[in-house]
Amino acid sequence: MKRLIQILLAATLLCSASSIQCYQYQGESIPPQQQNVITCKPNVAFCTSTLIRFNGMLNGETLVKGCLSENENICNMTITEDKNVMHVYKSVQCCDMDLCNLDLLPDVSTKDHEIQCFVCNGNPAGCSGDQLPTTWCGEQTRCMEISIGGALTGDGRTRFMMKGCGNAASCGGFAAFSDGHQPLSYYAAMTCCNGSACNTGTFVESEPGKENGLEVTSCAKAEKGGLSLGHMKRTKCTGTMTQCLDIIGEAPNQSS
Incomplete structure (x- = not known):
């Protein structure tokens, strides 16, 4: 015991x-x-x-x-x-x-665990590749690329690109607009990626696409006192442009 x-x-x-x-x-x-x-x-x-x-x-x-x-x-x-x-x-x-x-x-x-992204703002030719400067993203967790194209005046097209950090919940977005004078007056395409220095893409080109059956009233000429019926016309929408849109503002180089 x-x-x-x-x-x-x-x-x-x-x-x-x-x-x-x-x-x-x-x-x-x-x-x-x-x-x-x-x-x-x-x-x-x-x-x-x-x-x-x-x-x-x-x-x-x-x-x-x-x-x-x-x-x-x-x-x-x-x-x-x-x-x-x-x-x-x-x-x-x-x-x-x-x-x-x-x-x-x-x-x-947490800096050792943050991501770095390429940064650029300007001509697409200078915003491509993997030789761009980078920045630490802090609390932003994704690298982003935004391609902007437009032909709001004349026959020429403008192209602009931005790269940097972001935390958009959804990516792969695309927005387009036509004023009736140009099949594709303006568009913006956004892409995202996960991981450091992953935003090495090039400018995203876009075309108007085929007519989609939607017709809207369009006008892009501004005058003091508003718009007259003579400035308006019917426009057939194309591609992914499936909604009517009003944009109100002051045109460049135009006095108020």
Whole structure:
């Protein structure tokens, strides 16, 4: 009987020795000094402090402290995840002594995990390729390209391109407009990509397309006092232009 008691006591002491105590907390990234103390399950060897930062549609960060509940290989690492409209950074710090995570704060800097995008604003010929300058995107999580074409006056076409960072929820967008004098007076095409320096594309050309069955009243001549019926005409829409549109503003080089 005495021998059995000694064995049970030794087993109890062994279990106690393998259970580490850690501070437990979840909330703002700067925690209060008064935090709960918990005893971890047997064979848990680490206390942790994990900073979770998220940005995109929602922005913020939270700090979580406790016992290591996953594979210890995540210790002292930063993990990034894409959650549709959000980008999540998880920085994990570990320590292996009782109550060692009281002041253990992961690095809140995420610059090493941000993306870089090529930037350009101007002539499409100078905005192509992978030799453009880049910029860190901060909380913006996608690289973008926007191609703008127009023939609002005369017979010539203007072409303009922009590249940079963005966080548009939907990409692959296209908008077009015709004033009746030109089959395609103006259009803008936007594309996005994930990952650093991925926006290496070239200018997106567009053609009016075939007539789609929609007819609208069009006019592009402005005069003081408004428009007369003589300035208006019926226009057959083409391609993806399937809605009527009014654009009101002051024409270039025209006094008010």
